Each structure stands twice: as structure tokens, then as C-alpha cells.
Amino acid sequence: MTEVLRITGLAKSFGALKATDDVSLTLNAGEIHALIGPNGAGKSTLIGQIAGWIVPDAGTITLEGADITGLSVAARAKAGLGRTFQVSTLAMDRTARQNVRIAAQARAGSSFRFWGQVAQDQGLRDAVDQVLGDVQMLDQADTPIAELSHGARRRVEVACALALEPKLLLLDEPMAGLGQDGTQEMTALLARLKSRIPILLVEHDMDAVFALAGRISVLVNGAVIASGPPDVIRTDPAVRTAYLGED
Amino acid sequence: MRGREGWINGALAAALLIVPLALHLAGEVYYVNLASRVVIVALAAVGLNLALGYGGMVSFGHAAFFGIGGYVAGISAHHAILGTSFLGLSTTTEMPLIWLISVLLAGVVALAIGAISLRTKGVYFIMITLAFAQMLYYFAISFPAYGGEDGLPIYVRNTFPGLNTFDPITFYGICVVALFACLFLTARIMGSRFGAALDMAHLSETRLATAGIAPFNIRLTAFVISAMMTALAGALFADLNGFVSPSMMSWHRSGEIMVIVILGGVGRLWGPVAGAIAFVLLETFLGGLTERWGLFLGLILLGTVLFARGGIMGLIAGKARHD
Amino acid sequence: MPLSLIIEQALNGLQLGVTLFLMASGLTLVFGVMGLINLAHGSLYMVGAFVTAWVSASVGSFWIGLGAGIMAAAAVGALVEVAVIRRLYARDHLDQVLATFALILIFSEGTRWLFGSQPLWLDVPDLLSGAVTLPGGSPYPVFRLAIIAMGALVALGLYLMISRTRLGMRIRAGEADREMIGALGVDIATLYTLVFALGAALAGLAGAMVGALQSVQVGMGEPVLILAFVVIVIGGIGSVKGALIGAILVGVTDTMGRILLPSAFGLFMDASSATAVGSALASMLIYLLMALVLALKPQGLFPVHARA
Numbered sequence: 001m002t003e004v005l006r007i008t009g010l011a012k013s014f015g016a017l018k019a020t021d022d023v024s025l026t027l028n029a030g031e032i033h034a035l036i037g038p039n040g041a042g043k044s045t046l047i048g049q050i051a052g053w054i055v056p057d058a059g060t061i062t063l064e065g066a067d068i069t070g071l072s073v074a075a076r077a078k079a080g081l082g083r084t085f086q087v088s089t090l091a092m093d094r095t096a097r098q099n100v101r102i103a104a105q106a107r108a109g110s111s112f113r114f115w116g117q118v119a120q121d122q123g124l125r126d127a128v129d130q131v132l133g134d135v136q137m138l139d140q141a142d143t144p145i146a147e148l149s150h151g152a153r154r155r156v157e158v159a160c161a162l163a164l165e166p167k168l169l170l171l172d173e174p175m176a177g178l179g180q181d182g183t184q185e186m187t188a189l190l191a192r193l194k195s196r197i198p199i200l201l202v203e204h205d206m207d208a209v210f211a212l213a214g215r216i217s218v219l220v221n222g223a224v225i226a227s228g229p230p231d232v233i234r235t236d237p238a239v240r241t242a243y244l245g246e247d
Numbered sequence: 248m249r250g251r252e253g254w255i256n257g258a259l260a261a262a263l264l265i266v267p268l269a270l271h272l273a274g275e276v277y278y279v280n281l282a283s284r285v286v287i288v289a290l291a292a293v294g295l296n297l298a299l300g301y302g303g304m305v306s307f308g309h310a311a312f313f314g315i316g317g318y319v320a321g322i323s324a325h326h327a328i329l330g331t332s333f334l335g336l337s338t339t340t341e342m343p344l345i346w347l348i349s350v351l352l353a354g355v356v357a358l359a360i361g362a363i364s365l366r367t368k369g370v371y372f373i374m375i376t377l378a379f380a381q382m383l384y385y386f387a388i389s390f391p392a393y394g395g396e397d398g399l400p401i402y403v404r405n406t407f408p409g410l411n412t413f414d415p416i417t418f419y420g421i422c423v424v425a426l427f428a429c430l431f432l433t434a435r436i437m438g439s440r441f442g443a444a445l446d447m448a449h450l451s452e453t454r455l456a457t458a459g460i461a462p463f464n465i466r467l468t469a470f471v472i473s474a475m476m477t478a479l480a481g482a483l484f485a486d487l488n489g490f491v492s493p494s495m496m497s498w499h500r501s502g503e504i505m506v507i508v509i510l511g512g513v514g515r516l517w518g519p520v521a522g523a524i525a526f527v528l529l530e531t532f533l534g535g536l537t538e539r540w541g542l543f544l545g546l547i548l549l550g551t552v553l554f555a556r557g558g559i560m561g562l563i564a565g566k567a568r569h570d
Numbered sequence: 571m572p573l574s575l576i577i578e579q580a581l582n583g584l585q586l587g588v589t590l591f592l593m594a595s596g597l598t599l600v601f602g603v604m605g606l607i608n609l610a611h612g613s614l615y616m617v618g619a620f621v622t623a624w625v626s627a628s629v630g631s632f633w634i635g636l637g638a639g640i641m642a643a644a645a646v647g648a649l650v651e652v653a654v655i656r657r658l659y660a661r662d663h664l665d666q667v668l669a670t671f672a673l674i675l676i677f678s679e680g681t682r683w684l685f686g687s688q689p690l691w692l693d694v695p696d697l698l699s700g701a702v703t704l705p706g707g708s709p710y711p712v713f714r715l716a717i718i719a720m721g722a723l724v725a726l727g728l729y730l731m732i733s734r735t736r737l738g739m740r741i742r743a744g745e746a747d748r749e750m751i752g753a754l755g756v757d758i759a760t761l762y763t764l765v766f767a768l769g770a771a772l773a774g775l776a777g778a779m780v781g782a783l784q785s786v787q788v789g790m791g792e793p794v795l796i797l798a799f800v801v802i803v804i805g806g807i808g809s810v811k812g813a814l815i816g817a818i819l820v821g822v823t824d825t826m827g828r829i830l831l832p833s834a835f836g837l838f839m840d841a842s843s844a845t846a847v848g849s850a851l852a853s854m855l856i857y858l859l860m861a862l863v864l865a866l867k868p869q870g871l872f873p874v875h876a877r878a
Contacts, residue, residue, distance in 0.1 A: 051457075072456075072461065073456040073457065074455075074456045074458075074459050074460055074461040074462075075459075075461075076459075077456070077457055077458060077459030078459035083457060085453070085457075089451050089453040089454045089457070090451065090454060091446075091447060091450035091451045091454060092450075093450075094446070094450065098443070099454065101443065102443060102444065102447050102454065102455060102458045102460070103457075103458040103459075105440050105443060105444070105458075106458040106459040106460050107459070110440075111440045111441055111443075111444040111460050111465065112440075112441055112464075112468065113439055113440045113441060114435065114436050114439050114441045114442075115435055115439055116439055116440070117435070117438040117439060118438065118439065118440055118442075118443050119438060160454070160457070160458065161457075163458075164458065164459060
């Protein structure tokens with residue numbers, strides 16, 4: 001199996017609080033690796049370090065063998081890390097197409113081009129249409145984000161990440177606030193995508209996690225307390241104690 | 248051009264072409280020069296609009312670049328007329344060369360100011376750009392070689408190959424071509440990949456970085472281009488007045504350029520033109536009617552900010568469209 | 571260079587620093603608590619100076635004039651807060667800058683209308699009109715020393731108020747979390763008006779004191795305002811402690827630079843170009859200081875919290 005992402009011995013403290021405590025995990029081609037844990041377990045801090053917003057105290061992150069630990073957010077994106085956010089970062093009064101196009105143009109080369117008009121760039125248009133089609137948003141491509149439903153916005157976020165043609169997707173609670181139908185659509189979308197692009201999925205919706213993930217890692221108090229296939233995690237006594245609140 | 252805004256832009260362009268020509272034919276030299284002033288001030292604001300309106304960078308120091316353009320024109324003419332040299336270099340009275348130097352010098356200064364200021368955000372950025380402009384202002388005041396506080400006269404207007412720049416309508420023509428060129432350039436830039444990135448740097452920095460484009464580089468580049476346009480306006484302004492002084496760099500001037508952008512409509516291509524027309528006409532006619540015109544300008548500005556946030560273009564053309 | 575000159579200039583620097591602190595503390599409090607950038611703070615300084623000069627001249631007492639000046643600045647501050655400023659708290663900084671820029675125009679023209687274009691003169695009170703002899707033998711005006719002492723008192727008073735009183739507690743709560751003080755049942759509107767009036771009173775005090783050193787005229791607040799911006803950028807916006815340290819730093823750097831740089835350049839240049847280059851550079855010195863601080867600490871020396 002090809003290893004796409006490897007995190008080794010990652011650590012981050014805020015004062016006395018160990019937000020990330022010696023975390024190591026991997027993501028392989030063709031899989032969804034889910035990261036679960038109760039609120040305050042340190043998922044956001046971990047994602048922040050993988051995406052480059054937070055500088056870790058120790059540890060390394062490699063992407064297809066290349067060390068990306070010291071790279072900026074933008075450089076990591078260029079290296080092949082596509083991500084979505086828990087809270088939408090789309091530009092609200094721009095259309096879905098305009099939001100996705102930024103990612104497509106970053107993928108297509110330098111943005112320091114001042115003359116050619118993006119609206120007439122057929123290559124960009126095709127790339128944007130392609131990923132909007134992937135997330136079934138083509139019919140609302142020219143609608144401002146502010147007028148889209150919550151579920152549609154989530155799919156545009158995924159399209160933005162896809163437009164980077166990333167080596168992996170880092171999805172931060174893509175189901176949050178979606179409702180039943182939306183969750184089902186998103187689950188189906190991720191299932192379709194995983195063979196193309198491996199996904200590191202942080203999610204609270206346990207049904208979705210157990211339906212999608214090939215491996216699950218459980219994060220508690222900043223540390224990975226268990227990691228393995230869903231069946232193993234479901235029955236792991238440590239997980240049941242720490243996470244599901246049973247004893 | 249689309250919809251009502253397109254019509255307004257067309258009307259503004261037509262007015263800039265026709266009205267001064269009519270004034271010229273009627274022999275109204277004063278008003279032709281006033282039109283030049285409108286166009287130059289509009290050009291300075293078109294420059295600021297790229298940083299402030301499109302890029303969301305509230306620069307309170309653009310007078311520095313305006314002044315740099317002015318001083319390049321003034322110092323160059325000063326030496327050329329006296330037959331002396333500047334640091335061993337002979338200088339020129341050719342406008343195209345003066346513009347080139349103005350624009351390049353302002354670009355270098357903007358690169359330095361921007362590289363420091365853009366490390367910060369929000370209110371810090373406002374105050375720091377203001378402070379850097381003030382630094383250049385005090386430098387101009389306390390450096391006696393070029394007039395210090397009293398300023399530097401340009402005894403003979405700089406020249407342009409093949410044109411008589413003394414002729415008010417010819418000089419106006421030069422100014423209006425410069426304005427149209429910068430408007431066209433702004434439109435091209437905002438439709439380009441760079442423009443799309445700048446727009447996103449303004450609206451959602453996170454999204455831009457997540458797409459793999461470093462927002463800092465985009466902002467800094469836009470800040471430099473913006474400063475260059477304002478410097479070109481400064482060089483023309485010096486020639487219009489036959490005079491440069493530190494007041495071209497004062498923070499009141501920075502405020503004025505900003506007010507023009509806001510009055511016209513932030514982030515609208517022709518907003519600065521509408522704002523400049525309104526501002527200069529108010530200044531001239533209210534200033535003629537009452538000594539207290541500052542009071543009325545203040546009230547109008549306060550009213551615009553509190554009650555008409557889209558400025559003139561917003562009032563007439565409605566909400567801006569982005570497609 | 572004689573020692574007495576250096577001591578004299580150091581004291582002048584300290585006195586400038588104290589004046590800047592009076593301005594900067596108000597600015598930084600208003601920004602820290604309400605998130606507002608107020609360009610019209612210099613106008614309140616001007617109001618303080620004008621009312622002090624006018625009342626002093628009419629009544630014949632500096633002290634009554636000073637009290638009137640401070641109260642007038644506070645009252646005008648409260649009035650402006652209620653009429654205009656409170657509509658701006660929810661707006662972005664651009665709107666705040668423009669609206670308060672408009673207020674400057676209105677204040678300047680309004681003052682010219684009320685008091686005329688001629689500068690007013692304010693005499694130093696008899697009690698403080700003497701001079702002391704500095705080590706080295708040169709005389710130094712008591713009034714400038716009084717300004718320094720008063721600034722120290724105000725700094726102490728502000729410290730005690732913010733750390734010990736109920737109003738101070740609310741100010742600190744407001745800086746930490748604006749929604750929270752609402753939840754605590756504090757009347758936010760009144761708190762904001764009070765904080766703004768307090769800042770205005772300090773600005774008015776600064777204006778009155780400086781008015782006795784220089785002439786009282788329209789536009790006198792603007793150079794001080796911009797220096798005060800440099801101060802709070804260096805100190806960290808929202809931090810009163812940062813304002814104090816930044817103000818002293820800026821005041822002393824500026825004053826000492828003006829005297830030391832020209833003589834420093836005189837060591838390897840002829841006298842007239844040394845004066846020209848030295849004084850030009852000296853006028854840029856505090857801005858270079860600001861650039862240096864920002865290059866090292868973009869949030870200033872005492873960052874309060876990340877609020878853009």
C-alpha cells in the first residue's frame with residue numbers, strides 16, 4: 001500500500017496543556033482514515049499543524065516522503081494538501097464558480113498574471129466545471145455562496161479542495177450541521193472520492209465515520225489511544241471507556 | 248460594461264472628454280485647469296482604489312506616493328533649469344522620463360513600506376501607513392536643499408515630445424489619457440488571475456492561502472502598483488501647479504484621496520472619478536461661497552459614511568456586481 | 571556637548587513623552603474597550619486647550635481655566651460619543667477613520683468660527699512660572715517639570731482606577747470580551763460614554779498643558795495625534811502600560827535625536843550639511859523606531875490580544 005501522509009511524533013503544548021501529545025499516524029492511497037475524539041481532544045490543533053496554521057513543538061509531517069513540516073499554508077497546498085474547514089471560509093458574495101476558480105488557477109500555475117482575463121480562460125473553466133460536476137454543483141455554479149444552502153456550501157468547499165488536484169484531502173467535520181439528507185449525500189460523495197484521493201476525515205457523525213473509514217484513530221487528551229479498523233475500534237475497551245463514556 | 252453602472256461610467260468618460268473641450272472653446276482657461284485638477288486627483292484615487300477598494304488595504308499614507316511623484320517632477324525640473332546635477336546625474340524636463348522615475352521610485356518605497364506594514368492588519372495597518380507617510384512628510388520639511396517647508400517652485404512646466412504642455416487643453420489631454428490608461432489597466436488587472444487572487448485576499452484570506460497562493464505576496468504587489476499610479480498623479484499635479492511642497496504628502500492629503508474613493512464608491516472602477524468630480528467641485532464652489540467649506544465637507548462626509556455607504560456610485564447604480 | 575544640555579533635553583523628552591501618554595492612553599483605552607479608532611482625539615486636545623485659554627483669560631485664573639478645559643473636553647467627548655461615535659462601533663475601521671476624519675474637519679472649522687483664526691495665548695500660572703537650576707548650571711522651567719509630575723500622577727491614577735475600581739473592572743472585562751459585560755448586566759452604552767469621556771478629558775488636559783508652552787491654535791492636535799498613534803503602535807494597541815512605555819520611548823528618542831544626530835554627523839561632515847542631514851534624519855527617527863519594533867514584534871511591545 002502506498003503511504004501518502006505520515007505524521008511522526010507530533011507534539012504541541014499551550015502552556016501546561018498538551019494539546020497534541022506525541023501523535024503518529026499514516027494515510028494510505030485509496031483509504032479514508034477517520035480521526036475521532038470527544039470535544040477538546042485536540043483534533044483542531046492537530047489539523048492546524050497538518051495544514052500549517054500552527055507550528056508544532058516537535059515531530060515531522062511528510063507528504064509522499066517529502067518533509068512539509070516547515071512549509072507555509074500556501075506552500076503545503078501547492079505540495080498537494082487539499083482541505084475543508086469546519087466553518088466555511090468561502091467568499092460569501094462571490095459565486096461558487098469564482099470560489100472554486102481561485103483553487104483552479106492556483107493549480108494551473110502562477111497567479112502573477114496581470115493581463116489575460118480569467119473569465120475567458122477556457123482551461124480554467126473546464127477545470128472548474130469538472131470539479132463542480134464531481135460534487136453535483138454544476139447547476140448552481142453561478143449562484144453567490146450567500147444564496148446557497150448549507151449542504152451546497154459544504155460541497156463547494158470540497159470542490160475547492162478537489163480543484164487543487166490534491167494528493168490527499170483533509171476534511172474537518174464535513175457533515176457538521178447537514179441534516180440527514182445532506183449527510184447521506186456527503187457520505188456518498190466521499191465514498192466516490194476515496195479511490196481517487198485518500199481522505200483524512202475528522203468527523204463527529206459516528207454513522208458516517210463507521211460507514212466510510214477503513215481505519216479509525218481515536219484522539220483523547222491530545223494522544224492517540226487506539227487505532228485500527230472500525231470493528232476493532234468499536235469493541236476496544238479503552239475507547240469505550242474514554243470516548244463513549246462507558247465503563 | 249453592464250447595466251446602470253455601465254451607463255454611468257460611459258457618461259463620466261464622455262463628460263471628461265467633452266466638457267473640458269467645450270470650456271476650452273469658450274476660452275475658460277481657469278475651468279480647463281480645474282478639469283485637469285479633477286482628472287489628476289481622480290488618478291491618485293484610482294491608484295488608492297486598487298489597494299483600498301479591491302484589496303481591502305486601508306492605506307492612510309498614499310499622500311507619500313503622491314508627494315514622491317511631485318518631488319521627482321519638481322527636483323528634476325529644478326536641476327535641469329539651474330543646470331546643476333542631482334548626485335552627479337543630469338536631470339530632465341521630459342515628462343515621460345520623469346513619470347518613469349516617479350513611478351519606479353514610488354514602487355521601491357511602497358515595496359519597503361508595504362513589506363513592513365502588511366505584516367500587520369486592521370487598525371495597525373492604517374496607523375502604520377499613516378506614520379510612514381508622516382515620516383516622509385517631515386523629511387521633506389526638514390531637508391532644506393529642496394525648499395523645506397516652503398516647497399519648491401517649478402518655473403517652467405516640464406515638456407512632452409511633440410506637445411506644447413503650456414497649453415492648458417493639451418496638458419489636460421495628457422492628464423486624461425493617463426487617467427484612462429490607469430482605469431483600463433485597473434480593469435484588466437481586476438479581470439486577470441492576479442485580480443481574482445487580490446479579490447480573494449480581501450474577502451477570504453484563508454481561502455486564498457488554502458488554495459496555495461500566499462496572500463502577502465499578492466497584497467504587496469497590489470500595494471506597489473497602487474502606489475505607482477498615485478505617484479504618476481503626483482508628478483502631473485506638480486506640473487499643474489508649478490509647485491511642490493510637503494503639503495502634497497500631508498496626512499490631510501492622504502485623507503482627501505481616501506475621501507474621494509469613499510465618496511465615489513469603494514471598489515468601483517469609476518468610483519474615484521465620480522468622487523473626484525464631486526470633491527473638487529464642492530471644494531471649488533463651496534470654497535468660493537463660504538470660508539467654512541471644511542465644515543460642510545465634514546458634514547457631507549459624515550453623512551456619506553453613516554447613511555450612504557456605497558458612495559455616489561452606490562446611490563445611483565445600486566449594489567456592485569461581481570461577474 | 572555640555573551635560574546640562576543633555577539633561578535639559580532629556581527632561582524635554584520626558585515632558586513630550588508625558589504629553590503623548592495623556593493622548594495615547596485615551597486612544598488606546600477607546601480602542602481596547604470599544605474597538606474604535608478615533609482620529610478626532612486630537613480635536614478634543616484642541617478643545618481642552620481653547621477652553622482653558624479662553625476661560626483663563628476671562629476669569630484671570632489658570633486653574634479655573636484648566637478645570638473648565640478638562641470638563642469641556644470630557645463633555646464634548648461624551649456628546650460626540652452619543653451623537654456619532656456609538657454608531658461606529660459595529661462598523662469596520664475604514665468607516666471609523668472616515669467618520670472621525672469628518673469630525674476633525676467639523677471641529678477645526680467650528681473652532682475657527684467660535685474663536686477666530688488668530689492663535690490664543692495661555693500664560694503659565696504664577697505658582698509654576700519660575701525656573702530651577704539644573705546640575706551644570708542652566709535654568710529649567712518649573713512648569714515643564716510640573717507637566718512631568720502630573721503625567722506620573724495620571725499614570726498612577728489610571729493604574730489604580732483600572733486595577734482597583736468597579737469602573738476599571740468593567741473596562742478590563744470589556745477589553746477581554748465585549749459580549750460578556752453585556753451578559754454581566756453592565757450598562758454598556760453608559761460604560762462606553764464614560765470611557766470615551768475619560769479619554770477626552772485626558773486629551774483636554776494634555777492640550778491645556780501644552781497650550782501654555784506653545785500657542786493655542788486650530789490644528790494643534792494633529793501632529794500630537796499622529797505621534798500618539800506611533801506610540802500605541804509601538805506599545806501595543808489596547809495596552810495602557812504599552813502606551814506609557816511607548817510614549818516615554820518616543821518622546822525621549824525624538825528629543826534626543828534632534829540634538830544628538832546633527833552633532834554626530836558633525837564628526838565627519840561640515841557643519842551646515844551635518845545640520846541638514848542630521849535634522850532630516852532626526853525627524854524620521856521615531857518612525858524608524860516604529861518600523862524596527864514592528865519588524866520584531868508586529869503586535870507591539872505589549873500585545874493585548876489578537877483583535878484586528
